Structure formats: C-alpha cells, structure tokens
Amino acid sequence: MEVIRSKSNRLIKDTKKLHQKKYRKQSYLIEGWHLFDEACQAKAGIERVFILEEYVDRVVGDVPVTVVSPEILQELADSQTPQGIVAQLALPQATIPDTVTGKYLVLEDVQDPGNVGTMIRTADAAGYDAVFISDKSADIYSLKTLRSMQGSHFHLPVYRVAMEELLAQLKEQGIRILATTLSAQSIDYKEVEVTGSFALIMGNEGQGISPLVESQADDLVHISMPGQAESLNVAVAAGILLFSFI
Amino acid sequence: MEVIRSKSNRLIKDTKKLHQKKYRKQSYLIEGWHLFDEACQAKAGIERVFILEEYVDRVVGDVPVTVVSPEILQELADSQTPQGIVAQLALPQATIPDTVTGKYLVLEDVQDPGNVGTMIRTADAAGYDAVFISDKSADIYSLKTLRSMQGSHFHLPVYRVAMEELLAQLKEQGIRILATTLSAQSIDYKEVEVTGSFALIMGNEGQGISPLVESQADDLVHISMPGQAESLNVAVAAGILLFSFI
Known part of the structure; x- marks a missing residue:
C-alpha cells in the first residue's frame, strides 16, 4: 500500500490550500470520524479521503482513498486530534428558494x-x-x-x-x-x-x-x-x- | 521613563510564568482595558500593571506601573490584541460560606x-x-x-x-x-x-x-x-x- 509521507507531494500541497477560504471554490475539508460519518449519511459529495493506514478498512464505497502518514494527516487537519481521517467534500452550491416559509x-x-x-x-x-x-x-x-x-x-x-x-x-x-x-x-x-x-x-x-x-x-x-x-x-x-x- | 525591552528581564520572565496554572498560586494576569477597568471598580487587588508608554497616564492610583515595549507586552499577553495593558492581580481565596441560599x-x-x-x-x-x-x-x-x-x-x-x-x-x-x-x-x-x-x-x-x-x-x-x-x-x-x- 502506498503511503504518502512527504509534505512536498503535489496532492498534499494542493489539498492543504483548502485551509484558505480563497481556494475553497469547489471543495472543502472535514476532519474526524463523526463528521465523516455524517457526510456519508448525507451523501455529501465525498471527493477524496485521506486516512491513516490502520483505518483503511473503515472506509467503504466508491471513493478515492489516499493513505498518509500521521505527520501528513496532521498537516491536512487543523485540530490536534484529527482522529485518523480528513475528507475532501464538494462545496454545496445552495440557491435560495424563491418562496421561503418556516x-x-x-x-x-x-x-x-x-x-x-x-x-x-x-x-x-x-x-x-x-x-x-x-x-x-x-x-x-x-x-x-x-x-x-x-x-x-x-x-x-x-x-x-x-x-x-x-x-x-x-x-x-x-x-x-x-x-x-x-x-x-x-x-x-x-x-x-x-x-x-x-x-x-x-x-x-x-x-x-x-x-x-x-x-x-x-x-x-x-x-x-x-x-x-x-x-x-x-x-x-x-x-x-x-x-x-x- | 524606563521601558523594559528585553525578554530576559527577570520581572518579565517571572510574570510570564503566570500563564501556567502551576505558578498561579498567589496571582494571575488579565489583559485589555475592559477587564482592567472592571478590576479597578471591583477593587480586585491589582499588584502591578504592565503598559505601553503611550497609556501611562490612563492608570491612576497607587499601583506599581512597569512600562514595556509592544514586543514585551505581547509576550505577557495571550491574545493578538492585548490593547496596551496587562495587569497582575491577587488571586482571590474564596471560601465557601457555611450556609448557602440562592x-x-x-x-x-x-x-x-x-x-x-x-x-x-x-x-x-x-x-x-x-x-x-x-x-x-x-x-x-x-x-x-x-x-x-x-x-x-x-x-x-x-x-x-x-x-x-x-x-x-x-x-x-x-x-x-x-x-x-x-x-x-x-x-x-x-x-x-x-x-x-x-x-x-x-x-x-x-x-x-x-x-x-x-x-x-x-x-x-x-x-x-x-x-x-x-x-x-x-x-x-x-x-x-x-x-x-x-
């Protein structure tokens, strides 16, 4: 299994840009299993999963999985404890409905x-x-x-x-x-x-x-x-x- | 007016220790004018004031004032914007009253x-x-x-x-x-x-x-x-x- 360990890897560098608002045009990142499970349940357009080797089996379905070292996962995450997973999701393009009631x-x-x-x-x-x-x-x-x-x-x-x-x-x-x-x-x-x-x-x-x-x-x-x-x-x-x- | 500009100054080093809980036995630090004004109003035992030169006139009363450079104030503070003042207050020793009602x-x-x-x-x-x-x-x-x-x-x-x-x-x-x-x-x-x-x-x-x-x-x-x-x-x-x- 290929494990990305280098911070200068192109995919990692590009993904890390999503920490900045100006790059979040199409996609955004979430971290941790709770949010990932919610994203799966909501069919939230999961584009890619970055994960530690030990958790690979927890991700099912047709989604690109990239295995990374703990150091790289830390780079992609923001919190001290990303719990082994960071996922890239499609940014929803919400349009306000014509009629609002509620x-x-x-x-x-x-x-x-x-x-x-x-x-x-x-x-x-x-x-x-x-x-x-x-x-x-x-x-x-x-x-x-x-x-x-x-x-x-x-x-x-x-x-x-x-x-x-x-x-x-x-x-x-x-x-x-x-x-x-x-x-x-x-x-x-x-x-x-x-x-x-x-x-x-x-x-x-x-x-x-x-x-x-x-x-x-x-x-x-x-x-x-x-x-x-x-x-x-x-x-x-x-x-x-x-x-x-x- | 003496202005402390060195991080290795003994008083600054000792005061900075108050960021750690284990050193907060007698005193603690507050930052910013809002909290300082509240502390004055509450007669909260102000032990020392660390302040930028431009604000010296705003502190009245019988309290030791130490003028510091912006870099040193930043060292003593925790937020990005300490607003020109950090004060050292006496830690209140609150004893639970024998009878509680309310x-x-x-x-x-x-x-x-x-x-x-x-x-x-x-x-x-x-x-x-x-x-x-x-x-x-x-x-x-x-x-x-x-x-x-x-x-x-x-x-x-x-x-x-x-x-x-x-x-x-x-x-x-x-x-x-x-x-x-x-x-x-x-x-x-x-x-x-x-x-x-x-x-x-x-x-x-x-x-x-x-x-x-x-x-x-x-x-x-x-x-x-x-x-x-x-x-x-x-x-x-x-x-x-x-x-x-x-």
Missing part, C-alpha cells in the same frame, strides 16, 4: 467561526428550517466553524446572502422579522408571541445588528438581564431565543 | 476554558448568586477563560470545590439539585417549576454529568430538541436553562 435564523456579520458554527448547530437542534448568513460573516467551511457546527450543515440548508436582498425577500413574502438588540428599549423576548413563519436576526459580536436591519425589523427584541454582565455571548443569546420561539 | 450554577468537569468562561458570564447576566466549579474543570484564571468570562468573576463569587463535598452540603441544607442530562428519559426543562434556592449542574462536554451527580440530583432535566443535532454546546444549553429558571 422558521429561520439569520446571522448578520458574525465574526467568530466558533459562534457561527455553534449557532447553526443550535438552529438545527431546535428544528429551524434554514440559516441565512450575511456575506461578511465568518466562512462556514473553515475547519474551525465545521468543528463547532458538528455536522449541522448536513441537516439544514445554510444560505450565504447579501442582507439587503434577503430583507427585501422576507418583506415581500410577509415573513416576520425579529431582530435582537442590546437595548432595553426593545421588547423583552419573554413577551414576544411567535406564530407562523419568522426570521430571527442575530448581529455582530461587537456592533450588534446594522441600522438597516434595525429599520426593517418588525420587532426589536432583547433579553432582560437581572445581573451585572453587560452582555451575553451571541451564541448563548441565540440559543435562548431560538428555543424560546419554538 | 440560585447557583455548578460546573462538573467542564474542560473547555471558553465554555467555562461563557457559562460564568451567563450566570452573572442572569443574576445568579454564585458559581461552583469542580476541581477537574478548566481553570478560571487562564487568559482564555478570563477572555470569555468578560469580568464576571468580579461580579459573583466562583468557588472551586470537590463535587462530593458540595453535593453533601447542598443536600444537608435542603438546596434543590437540578442536573442536566442528554437523556430524553429525564424531564424537559419547560416542565420544571423552579422556586426558592436551587443549584443547576452542567456536566462535562463529552460525558455529561457523573453517576454520582445523577444519583444525588433531585431532578434530572434535559432540553427537548425537535431537530437533528445530537446535542447542544454545553454553554448554549446552560444559557437556555439559566434564563428559563429565573
């Missing part, structure tokens, strides 16, 4: 990959229909986002959008827009009655939602905080709201 | 510093009275935990405890123990009525709560998830429960 989470310019991944995972757990993420938010196909997302992008569609267009579409189709603020001037979430289709918008970690979103929202919502902390982590706030509104 | 968050063996910090911040926001954290949980005085905690340890006491002793004390004093599980066999949190004093226990990221906690809890609680994700991030789950129970 429960949606919208992320406006959320910067931290961990926050983006955690919020998509939470929306999945809470049974939301899709997530829209603004073009200035963190990329969902970085290994860091993928780690915190835990495979939720295989369960629900994640659409990358321009906020103006999304807001126009939501408005046109009569989807209620709930946007979260830090201001106590808005409505406390416990007093919000939610029925039918809606989109919950979470803003940037530092700045919150944009003036555009604030002006377009049907309801501005906050979480009353009886304690002394000035704010909540955005992913925690999203969790409280997402579960409160189902 | 609302508490308990972390059992939570490994990730970001999760620990975020949960303490959330408990602070929700107005809880204190946080108990098991001796196997991540250290709260690491720069990473401190960053996600955002100064909440200045607002509410955080006690490091042995779980057995804490559980015995809670039992003896009749404090209701709510422990979170991943099992749908337990009660959904929306059906739990909470009044009076209680302690909410969150378990380890992978394993959840220990068999000991499970056997001692008055109520085992879970968050029903209508979607496909297998679990929630522990800090998100804590946020949902902490705000639901106030």
